[in-house]
Amino acid sequence: MLKFLNQVGEYAKESFQAAKYIGQGLSVTFDHMRRRPITVQYPYEKLIPSERFRGRIHFEFDKCISCEVCVRVCPINLPVVDWEFNKDSKKKQLKHYSIDFGVCIFCGNCVEYCPTNCLSMTEEYELAAYERHELNFDNVALGRLPYKVTDDPMVTPMREFAYLPKGAIDPHEVSYTDRRAGLRPEEIIEK
Ligand code: SF4
Ligand code: SF4
Numbered sequence: 001m002l003k004f005l006n007q008v009g010e011y012a013k014e015s016f017q018a019a020k021y022i023g024q025g026l027s028v029t030f031d032h033m034r035r036r037p038i039t040v041q042y043p044y045e046k047l048i049p050s051e052r053f054r055g056r057i058h059f060e061f062d063k064c065i066s067c068e069v070c071v072r073v074c075p076i077n078l079p080v081v082d083w084e085f086n087k088d089s090k091k092k093q094l095k096h097y098s099i100d101f102g103v104c105i106f107c108g109n110c111v112e113y114c115p116t117n118c119l120s121m122t123e124e125y126e127l128a129a130y131e132r133h134e135l136n137f138d139n140v141a142l143g144r145l146p147y148k149v150t151d152d153p154m155v156t157p158m159r160e161f162a163y164l165p166k167g168a169i170d171p172h173e174v175s176y177t178d179r180r181a182g183l184r185p186e187e188i189i190e191k
Contacts, residue, residue, distance in 0.1 A: 046157060057122070058122050066083035070114055080099075099137055
């Protein structure tokens, strides 16, 4: 009899624990049901990068004076500045310039210290390639105009946190009827 009562007690204890774990799991589900959806339907929707976003570097060949400051300030001496001395003008003449984005850490030092401002960080972040060597951009690839999320007619640009009301950072307890802080691009155009 005592053995039977023990088995019933164990069974009840395990049932209670199972119910507790199910409750814990469902609490996460119910918690998410109270939030606004924040999923960005990439690649049809894309977030607009912030103004100081450090994406692919843009390079202006004609402005470069081959001083190699960018190489010296780079933590991994990454930019390759290929120049030769022009005896007639007695100046360095730039032949090729390249940066390997497979190695670059996007710290922005080269951009910060370039004396002629021929380097700039863009908002381009889609740099995936099938071959790592494709990430070694020469001066032609670096000179390409940056890709902009807002210029792509196939994409709906979205602002970060724009889906939340002004001042709200946490999506919990935000009602669906509260007005979002940011305007959608079509609303901006309309305005
Ligand atoms: S961003 Fe940083 S790591 Fe990349 S090339 Fe410039 S200095 Fe070097
Ligand atoms: S610091 Fe600027 S000007 Fe000097 S070599 Fe680098 S890119 Fe050219």
